Amino acid sequence: MDLYSFFNSSTSxxxxxxxxxxxxxxxxxxxxxxxxxxxxxxxxxxxxxxxVPLLDDDGFQLGQSMAIIDYLDNKFPEPRLIPQEPQPRARVLEIANLVSCDMHPLNNLRVLRYLVKELGVSDEKKNEWYHHWIDEGFTSLEALLERTGSGQYCVGGQVSLADCCLVPQVANALRMGCDVQKFPRIMAVYEHCNALPAFQKAAPAQQPDFQK
Structure with a gap:
């Protein structure tokens, strides 16, 4: 398989x-x-x-991270990241969609670039925009994690798609100087998952194209 990726892209x-x-x-x-x-x-x-990203699996080319992850979860079902039981599945997708649909699109690079280059927004106002949507999204996410009784993971006792979406979003928020310490459940999941080898290997600083 071939993966087209950018080190600092949260979807990648x-x-x-x-x-x-x-x-x-x-x-x-x-x-x-x-x-x-x-x-x-x-x-x-x-x-x-x-x-980005783009997955090429022997000629089958697929964009959009959530579609790619669903494809991989069906092709390689262990460990299962999107539960099959209706209620856990719904909770995982609820959290994953909050990050991938409500939060990430507002703060990705092309939106920030448009704010600055096309609308003339100052860097200060751009950062205010970013911090506002992180704070609003994480307030909702913290409440959802309280509902699930999160501990080391967002839902239940094993890693899921929800964790795979949460960690990159927190990493970006930290990079942009957002106050995330007021969200203890989010940070507990982030810190636990970042101790796992798969999360460490995937981190931006570990990528061949990493640049400061």
Whole structure:
């Protein structure tokens, strides 16, 4: 399998975590979204979303991290990251969708770039935007984790898609200087998962294309 990824992309980060949890090796292809490589014609031909990540499984090309993770979870079912029982499955998807649908799209690089370059928003106001949506999203996420009785993991006693979405989002929030210590359940999951080899291996600083 081939994975097209950018070290600091939280969506790529999610997929790297899952690949590690599934014990799957892959060929790494860097796509530098800071210089718009995802918009180059040869890449867009592979991934019409013009984004990262992209998984190429022997010619089957799939973009969008949540679709990729669902594909991997069905192809390599151990460990199961999206539960099959209705209620745990719904809880995992509720948390994962809060991060991937409500939070991440508002604060990803192309949105921040548009705010600054097209709308003339100052860096200070851009950071206010970022912090606002992190705070609002994490307030909701903390309440959902209280509902699930989270401990080391978001839902139940094993790793799930919810954790794979939470960790990259927290990492980005820390990088942007957000106050996350007021969310103890979120931070407990983040700290526990970051002690696991698959999460450590997937971290941005461990990627071949890492840059400060």
């Amino acid at each position: 980060y999610r997929v790297r975590i899952v690949m590690g949890l599934k014990g799957q090796d892959y060929n790494f292809h860097p796509v530098n979204i800071r210089v718009m490589q995802q918009k180059e014609a040869d890449y867009v031909a592979k991934n019409p979303s013009a984004s």
